[in-house]
Amino acid sequence: MPLDMELEAVLRPIQYPMVPYPPKVITLANGKKMVVRQAARQDVPAILKSVHPCLFIERDYYDIVSARLYGELLAWYRYRVKSEYCLMGQIDGYLVGIVNGRMEDEKVGMSYHTLAIDRGLRIGSHLFAAKMEYHMEYLKQDSVLIVAESPIGFRRWMIEYPLEATQIPHELGGGDSYRLTRKIYFKAKPRLVVGTRPVPQEWMDEAMAEVKFADDDTIRERIAGLKGR
Amino acid sequence: MRDVAIIGAGMIPFGRRDEDTLMEMLAYASLKALDDCGLGDKTVDAVYVANMGGGMLQHQSAIASSLVDRLSLMPAAAETIENGPASGASAIKAGLLAVASGYYDYVLVVGGEKMREVTGWRATDVVATMTHPQAEYPYGITLPGMAGMFTRLYMEKYGVTREHLLAVSLKNQEMGTLNPYAHVEMALDREGIFDSPDAVVNNPVSADPLHLYDLCPVSDGAAAVVICPLEMTKAGKGGQKTPVLIAGFGQATDTQTLQERDDPTDLKAVTLAAQKAFEMAKLKPSDIDVAELHDAFTILEIAESEHVGFFKKGEGGKAAVAGKTRLGGQIPINLSGGLKARGHPVGATGVAQVVDIVWQLRHELPKTRQVQKARHGLTVNFGGFGNNVLAFVLKRVEV
Numbered sequence: 001m002p003l004d005m006e007l008e009a010v011l012r013p014i015q016y017p018m019v020p021y022p023p024k025v026i027t028l029a030n031g032k033k034m035v036v037r038q039a040a041r042q043d044v045p046a047i048l049k050s051v052h053p054c055l056f057i058e059r060d061y062y063d064i065v066s067a068r069l070y071g072e073l074l075a076w077y078r079y080r081v082k083s084e085y086c087l088m089g090q091i092d093g094y095l096v097g098i099v100n101g102r103m104e105d106e107k108v109g110m111s112y113h114t115l116a117i118d119r120g121l122r123i124g125s126h127l128f129a130a131k132m133e134y135h136m137e138y139l140k141q142d143s144v145l146i147v148a149e150s151p152i153g154f155r156r157w158m159i160e161y162p163l164e165a166t167q168i169p170h171e172l173g174g175g176d177s178y179r180l181t182r183k184i185y186f187k188a189k190p191r192l193v194v195g196t197r198p199v200p201q202e203w204m205d206e207a208m209a210e211v212k213f214a215d216d217d218t219i220r221e222r223i224a225g226l227k228g229r
Numbered sequence: 230m231r232d233v234a235i236i237g238a239g240m241i242p243f244g245r246r247d248e249d250t251l252m253e254m255l256a257y258a259s260l261k262a263l264d265d266c267g268l269g270d271k272t273v274d275a276v277y278v279a280n281m282g283g284g285m286l287q288h289q290s291a292i293a294s295s296l297v298d299r300l301s302l303m304p305a306a307a308e309t310i311e312n313g314p315a316s317g318a319s320a321i322k323a324g325l326l327a328v329a330s331g332y333y334d335y336v337l338v339v340g341g342e343k344m345r346e347v348t349g350w351r352a353t354d355v356v357a358t359m360t361h362p363q364a365e366y367p368y369g370i371t372l373p374g375m376a377g378m379f380t381r382l383y384m385e386k387y388g389v390t391r392e393h394l395l396a397v398s399l400k401n402q403e404m405g406t407l408n409p410y411a412h413v414e415m416a417l418d419r420e421g422i423f424d425s426p427d428a429v430v431n432n433p434v435s436a437d438p439l440h441l442y443d444l445c446p447v448s449d450g451a452a453a454v455v456i457c458p459l460e461m462t463k464a465g466k467g468g469q470k471t472p473v474l475i476a477g478f479g480q481a482t483d484t485q486t487l488q489e490r491d492d493p494t495d496l497k498a499v500t501l502a503a504q505k506a507f508e509m510a511k512l513k514p515s516d517i518d519v520a521e522l523h524d525a526f527t528i529l530e531i532a533e534s535e536h537v538g539f540f541k542k543g544e545g546g547k548a549a550v551a552g553k554t555r556l557g558g559q560i561p562i563n564l565s566g567g568l569k570a571r572g573h574p575v576g577a578t579g580v581a582q583v584v585d586i587v588w589q590l591r592h593e594l595p596k597t598r599q600v601q602k603a604r605h606g607l608t609v610n611f612g613g614f615g616n617n618v619l620a621f622v623l624k625r626v627e628v
Contacts, residue, residue, distance in 0.1 A: 029431040029442070031418025059247065120415055122431055129430070151348055194427040 237266025317579020393546025405570025479505025
């Protein structure tokens, strides 16, 4: 059905101007190189294919995180959320992790979700750090509001940084927000935010050529296999 | 005293086994060992179960009584053995003495632990309950914390470096990728965990100077063996596999707190336990073809390799870097991946070490992990921080 652009103008939120996130490459514990780059809106259908199998994994709250992320990305794709962005990690072109968030206003960022599709390599930590880097160093915001939906997230964000507790409600609902301030970020940066720029052209070309994604069974095995992680 | 042989060995894959209860894991491993020896479950006279944390983690006691019922092994005798992370070897020792004495003929020993149903913090706290209740635990000491301090002292006294620790970590995780029972089946890359600036996140400090990949994971898992008198194997009543003789064992204790030791870097209980085991077996360290040492922390593989007599003090780290502890090296250590990669479900570990050596001595492993013509193996199961240690010398019996 053709869009009624007059109505769309009403339904679509105003977008803050957002400088792009410059891509970087991170060497992982197994030696693989993960390219972290900003997703474009046209990448969303491919990303959703990787998120979809995670909707049915109860382990470590993957179901709720995936369900919410799916909706958030769809809202971005359909122009129904204000100033959202998505960063993703790719190894050899394959999507291995996704983070997203948005600008609440020019000063305050709203962290949404972190989904590691390949586990055991601190991909979630690296991508969450990239998200904070984006808010603080490129969007130049004063603070980011964050909640965790899993114990792993709580350990990785609230404790590792450590974030400051607030009584500010988060738009995802749930517990009160924790806050990353510029002071906390720059203190934590040397031990939590890594990566090299520019990304060698060959790797960048591979990442940009196509968002590859593993089949559903492989994704489920990586996340919910019997082994540890 | 009768000679005692291991005639059945079994293990379930270690890792995070959300779908299994502790009792199910113990039962699966037991059935594997019983199937392995092929004698049927009606022959079992007694069952010894090694478990450290069932009371705290699962709120479950009398675990051995529950297991014999689960396996329909009644009226076999049943006991649970708790001796911290050395529970597994302690349970084997209990079975060994019972058979050697002539009181029982066939004994099933199984060790298991389910640690992943609580957070890592809670599991670390449960393990820390083995520390001194007045002098250590109330002040927040953990086993990684103790290992960090021990490593620092060992570095200062013997020149151990992070390069040495790294060699152990890389080797054991590489071996883990070859072991289908290993919890961690991911090879590490030197650049990713050491050389690259990104290593600060990939391999953060856990207990200075130890980093994440110097520590074993928190695991679920179980392993089991069946033992009987050696004479019964010669009489054709010892199952279907090549028997492995428990040629020697030793156990020794030390002060509970490290600071009370004359030299905190001296793991006297490891030395004494190994010496007793070698003496009983009438063998020496150079006779050993393959060893499973208790590498809950990479430093422990290095320190134990020196304390049992494979290398002189200060040489263990260099030996690891030189590849002397790899397959094909002077003394291959932890070809299972060790606690570092196979995992460390505390009650299971001492039994799993023995199971891995049994497989080595039966020559059953794939070439990538098998020591050719292995005849003698050593295990060291390390309780507390070296305050209760058991060692076994195992010997292939040529049939």
